[in-house]
Amino acid sequence: MAAKHHRVGDQPWVRRILVGLALSITVILLVIPLVVIFYQALSAGWSTFTSNVLDEYTLHAIGLTLFVALLTVPLNLVFGTALAWSVTRFRFPGRKLLTTLIDIPFAVSPVVAGLLYLLLYGRNGWVGSWLGQYDIQLMFSWPGIVMVTVFVTSPFVARELIPLMQQQGSEEEEAGVVLGASGWRVFRKITLPNIKWALIYGVILTNARAVGEFGAVSVVSGNIRGQTNTLPLHVELLYQDYNIVGAFASASLLAGIAILTLIAKAFVEWRQSRPEQPAPEKGGV
Amino acid sequence: MSITIENISKRFGGFTALDNVSLDIPEGKLTALLGPSGSGKTTLLRIIAGLESSDAGRILFGGDDVSDLHVRDRNIGFVFQHYALFKHLTVAQNIAFGLESLPRRQRPPKTEIRERVNKLLEMIQLPDLANRYPTQLSGGQKQRVALARAMATKPRILLLDEPFGALDAKVRKDLRRWLRALHDEFHFTSIFVTHDQEEALELSDQVVVMSHGQVEQVNEPAALYARPESRFVFDFLGHVNVLEGNLKNQKLTQGDAWVSLPSVQGDQEAQLYMRPHEVQLARSPSAHARLPLRIESVSLIGSEVRIELQPEGWHSTELWEIGMSHNEFAHQAPARGDLWYAVPDIGHLFTNGRNQPRTVDWHYPTSATAHP
Numbered sequence: 001m002a003a004k005h006h007r008v009g010d011q012p013w014v015r016r017i018l019v020g021l022a023l024s025i026t027v028i029l030l031v032i033p034l035v036v037i038f039y040q041a042l043s044a045g046w047s048t049f050t051s052n053v054l055d056e057y058t059l060h061a062i063g064l065t066l067f068v069a070l071l072t073v074p075l076n077l078v079f080g081t082a083l084a085w086s087v088t089r090f091r092f093p094g095r096k097l098l099t100t101l102i103d104i105p106f107a108v109s110p111v112v113a114g115l116l117y118l119l120l121y122g123r124n125g126w127v128g129s130w131l132g133q134y135d136i137q138l139m140f141s142w143p144g145i146v147m148v149t150v151f152v153t154s155p156f157v158a159r160e161l162i163p164l165m166q167q168q169g170s171e172e173e174e175a176g177v178v179l180g181a182s183g184w185r186v187f188r189k190i191t192l193p194n195i196k197w198a199l200i201y202g203v204i205l206t207n208a209r210a211v212g213e214f215g216a217v218s219v220v221s222g223n224i225r226g227q228t229n230t231l232p233l234h235v236e237l238l239y240q241d242y243n244i245v246g247a248f249a250s251a252s253l254l255a256g257i258a259i260l261t262l263i264a265k266a267f268v269e270w271r272q273s274r275p276e277q278p279a280p281e282k283g284g285v
Numbered sequence: 286m287s288i289t290i291e292n293i294s295k296r297f298g299g300f301t302a303l304d305n306v307s308l309d310i311p312e313g314k315l316t317a318l319l320g321p322s323g324s325g326k327t328t329l330l331r332i333i334a335g336l337e338s339s340d341a342g343r344i345l346f347g348g349d350d351v352s353d354l355h356v357r358d359r360n361i362g363f364v365f366q367h368y369a370l371f372k373h374l375t376v377a378q379n380i381a382f383g384l385e386s387l388p389r390r391q392r393p394p395k396t397e398i399r400e401r402v403n404k405l406l407e408m409i410q411l412p413d414l415a416n417r418y419p420t421q422l423s424g425g426q427k428q429r430v431a432l433a434r435a436m437a438t439k440p441r442i443l444l445l446d447e448p449f450g451a452l453d454a455k456v457r458k459d460l461r462r463w464l465r466a467l468h469d470e471f472h473f474t475s476i477f478v479t480h481d482q483e484e485a486l487e488l489s490d491q492v493v494v495m496s497h498g499q500v501e502q503v504n505e506p507a508a509l510y511a512r513p514e515s516r517f518v519f520d521f522l523g524h525v526n527v528l529e530g531n532l533k534n535q536k537l538t539q540g541d542a543w544v545s546l547p548s549v550q551g552d553q554e555a556q557l558y559m560r561p562h563e564v565q566l567a568r569s570p571s572a573h574a575r576l577p578l579r580i581e582s583v584s585l586i587g588s589e590v591r592i593e594l595q596p597e598g599w600h601s602t603e604l605w606e607i608g609m610s611h612n613e614f615a616h617q618a619p620a621r622g623d624l625w626y627a628v629p630d631i632g633h634l635f636t637n638g639r640n641q642p643r644t645v646d647w648h649y650p651t652s653a654t655a656h657p
Binding site (some may be wrong): 171172174175176177178179180181182185189190193194 | 334336356357358360361362363365367369370371372373382383386387434435437438
């Protein structure tokens with residue numbers, strides 16, 4: 001029997017135990033909670049679910065969450081692309097340091113990030129007190145929520161682009177410039193098609209995190225119902241109000257977004273792994 | 286359009302890539318920049334193109350200073366080592382890219398662009414591949430498309446960075462011949478970078494040998510091979526057999542080996558360089574040289590039999606290599622392990638402290654003079 005199995009770790013019992021372990025952990029920690037969310041949300045019937053979702057404050061929370069994501073994603077798209085471009089295409093002192101600094105939002109706890117913003121931009125903070133003289137309030141209102149969300153999600157796009165752009169090098173872009181193309185034309189016709197799928201992937205991750213961010217947002221939002229309450233914060237508020245079904249209804253919305261994100265992510269990964277062979281552009285030569 | 290390079294210097298951090306290089310590239314000629322890696326040849330090409338800036342010096346195209354002109358406006362064709370084709374565009378779209386990038390007023394109408402692309406596809410002998418994507422092409426085909434793309438805007442200068450470096454031997458030879466024919470037809474001023482001596486000598490009208498950021502020698506291929514002006518050029522261009530020894534009483538000696546050098550004065554250390562075709566093999570020493578060598582290997586493939594030999598009773602850092610016609614080989618039948626004697630016809634003597642050789646010809650001893 002042993003002679004039949006040459007590969008390392010290919011004994012049947014090792015395989016069975018490992019696969020079984022992985023599957024049970026996945027089911028216990030991931031699948032069951034996900035199912036429970038929807039089960040609880042719908043436990044009091046469909047009409048209760050819809051009335052919970054269509055509740056005035058819930059609708060406002062959904063709106064604010066989408067609004068924050070709508071501002072965060074384009075901001076980080078531009079920021080991430082510019083950052084990836086500068087560290088992969090230029091040589092300058094501090095380049096290595098910058099590549100490391102990109103990861104700060106990953107390394108630091110979101111709550112700490114929220115506190116930092118509060119100390120800096122809050123009414124008594126360095127920048128906040130100065131802004132206060134002009135009657136500009138960033139914290140405990142939506143600009144603060146956008147700011148911390150941008151901070152927390154800033155690495156996603158750059159992290160996707162940097163390895164890809166490093167691997168692709170700049171020869172194609174140089175070829176474009178030699179052929180007389182303007183900087184904008186080089187970016188639009190050469191760089192962008194080459195990084196398109198990585199960019200979309202980065203946007204999907206940014207969006208997922210922007211919608212789901214809790215820690216940093218909870219510090220700077222002030223939890224004002226109907227004003228600065230995002231969907232994740234709303235879930236917590238409802239739960240604290242002992243409105244379990246309502247909390248789960250809102251949570252099920254977030255879970256739904258997460259599932260959509262996973263589907264989109266799988267699709268983009270599949271597109272990225274395919275060999276480059278796009279359909280011919282219409283009107284091409 | 287001729288190219289003039291004036292006192293170009295370039296440093297990358299602590300590394301000097303180009304050290305005060307001046308050079309004239311004649312109009313309508315195919316010039317090779319030849320050198321080992323790190324000699325600065327690619328950097329020089331990129332500075333001519335405008336892809337890299339120089340720390341000092343000027344570049345002139347046909348007498349006009351283009352040092353401050355952007356790459357985009359220099360109107361050159363550039364062929365990259367790894368082709369750099371646009372992956373997401375078809376062959377035809379790749380070739381049309383330069384024409385479509387022209388400012389609106391100079392841009393030809395769509396039908397004319399299409400016509401021009403078709404003509405270029407004919408020229409590179411790939412008319413059926415217009416709608417293919419680069420990933421669907423072989424290396425040789427990619428390189429042809431890269432050439433067509435570079436030539437689409439009719440540049441007067443064509444720069445090629447190791448154009449055949451990534452291709453296998455057979456395709457490389459075909460493409461070389463094809464590029465030469467193309468050049469003879471269109472007569473643009475071309476510069477190509479290579480580290481392959483054979484390629485440089487075979488393909489170009491003029492070879493620029495570079496090492497350590499400096500120009501070692503500029504000459505036509507035949508003259509360059511026959512009269513290298515420095516040890517570096519000698520070593521770099523093909524194999525060379527070296528006898529290193531002491532020069533005394535017009536005789537260069539090392540161990541059991543010696544060569545008499547009539548008309549060479551002075552007692553000092555010296556090296557005698559000989560090309561494989563400048564030396565013959567004999568069963569016994571001649572009157573002017575005794576160079577015992579044992580046959581190490583015999584290579585029969587090629588127009589000539591190539592014999593590698595190990596010095597016997599003296600030293601050489603590299604094996605000696607001597608050519609023999611197949612006819613002679615059949616008569617003489619040298620075999621591995623035999624002891625033979627090298628008999629030089631022509632040698633090039635480097636004495637210590639001098640970088641320029643003096644040529645010694647034993648058949649015509651009176652002509653044994655240093656080159657001007």
